[in-house]
Amino acid sequence: MGTKKLTFSALERRIEEIPEHPSYQVFSTRRTIWGTGIGIAAALAGLLLAKMFPTSITALIVTGVLLAVEVIAFAIAWIAELPTLNLRPSKERQQYAETLDFDLPHYIGLIGWLKRFPRGRLELLSTYCAHRLDRMRNKLPLLTGGVEKLGALPLIAGLFLQLKDLHWPLQLHWPQILLIAFLMLCYWASMLQLSLRFRLELYDALLGQALRDQDQESRPNFATSMAQRPE
Numbered sequence: 001m002g003t004k005k006l007t008f009s010a011l012e013r014r015i016e017e018i019p020e021h022p023s024y025q026v027f028s029t030r031r032t033i034w035g036t037g038i039g040i041a042a043a044l045a046g047l048l049l050a051k052m053f054p055t056s057i058t059a060l061i062v063t064g065v066l067l068a069v070e071v072i073a074f075a076i077a078w079i080a081e082l083p084t085l086n087l088r089p090s091k092e093r094q095q096y097a098e099t100l101d102f103d104l105p106h107y108i109g110l111i112g113w114l115k116r117f118p119r120g121r122l123e124l125l126s127t128y129c130a131h132r133l134d135r136m137r138n139k140l141p142l143l144t145g146g147v148e149k150l151g152a153l154p155l156i157a158g159l160f161l162q163l164k165d166l167h168w169p170l171q172l173h174w175p176q177i178l179l180i181a182f183l184m185l186c187y188w189a190s191m192l193q194l195s196l197r198f199r200l201e202l203y204d205a206l207l208g209q210a211l212r213d214q215d216q217e218s219r220p221n222f223a224t225s226m227a228q229r230p231e
Contacts, residue, residue, distance in 0.1 A: 005121070006114070006117040006121050006122070006125065008125065008129075008203065011110075011114075011125075011203060011206070012199075014110060014113060015110065015199075015202070018103075018106045018110075019106075021098070021099045021102045021103070031076065031077065032077045032078070033077075034077070035073045035074065035075075035076045035077025035078070036073070036074070036077045036078075038069065038070075038073040039069075039070045039071075039073035039074040039077065042066045042067070042069040042070040042073060043066075043067075043070045045066055046062075046063045046066035046067055046070065047177075049062060049063050049066070050063045051174075051177065107206075110206055111206060111209050111210050111213060114206060114207065114210035115210050115213055115214055115217075119211070119214055122207055122210055122211050122214070123211065125203075125207055126204070126207035126208055126211060129200060129203045129204045129207060130204055132200060133197070133200045133201060133204055136193075136196070136197050136200060137197065
């Protein structure tokens with residue numbers, strides 16, 4: 001029996017201790033991370049500079065330099081990723097199967113750890129987790145709408161409507177800049193909420209499976225004890 005009280009924080013720490021399969025990494029190299037960051041920073045700096053000083057020759061030159069830096073940084077970053085891209089469906093399926101094989105022992109280990117705690121505590125956490133998960137599923141559409149089903153499409157559509165009539169050099173108005181920033185902030189917030197929902201779903205699955213395993217392990221003992229009772 002576990003000597004410490006089971007909490008969601010303890011469960012989260014156990015989950016965080018699980019090593020990740022290399023395929024889960026969005027950026028596999030430090031060069032990709034730095035290149036992407038520099039490219040984004042150069043794009044934002046060039047956009048703001050062109051907006052704040054639209055008639056300055058110096059600002060125009062610096063904006064052109066920043067544009068070149070952006071292109072070069074993105075090129076350096078994503079050229080490093082080309083060898084790791086899986087363009088064949090069969091290769092992608094094989095890699096996904098490998099990640100499942102990698103994760104399964106850790107999943108089983110978490111369930112075995114949970115089974116050591118008292119059943120009453122497991123039931124309490126499972127019931128509360130199911131309640132919070134149900135609330136989050138009902139609350140998320142108020143913030144995200146269909147973003148969890150459409151992915152990045154709502155953000156792309158919104159940016160397209162804002163940028164479709166632009167020409168070079170960019171002449172964004174402040175309302176457009178603020179609206180684009182607001183769209184990206186809302187999308188990021190919705191992704192954070194979805195990540196919390198996915199973690200709640202994992203808690204729910206682990207706790208539920210631990211309870212089911214405890215039930216299965218207790219049934220043979222109950223049947224044996226009943227068979228051994230004197231007439």
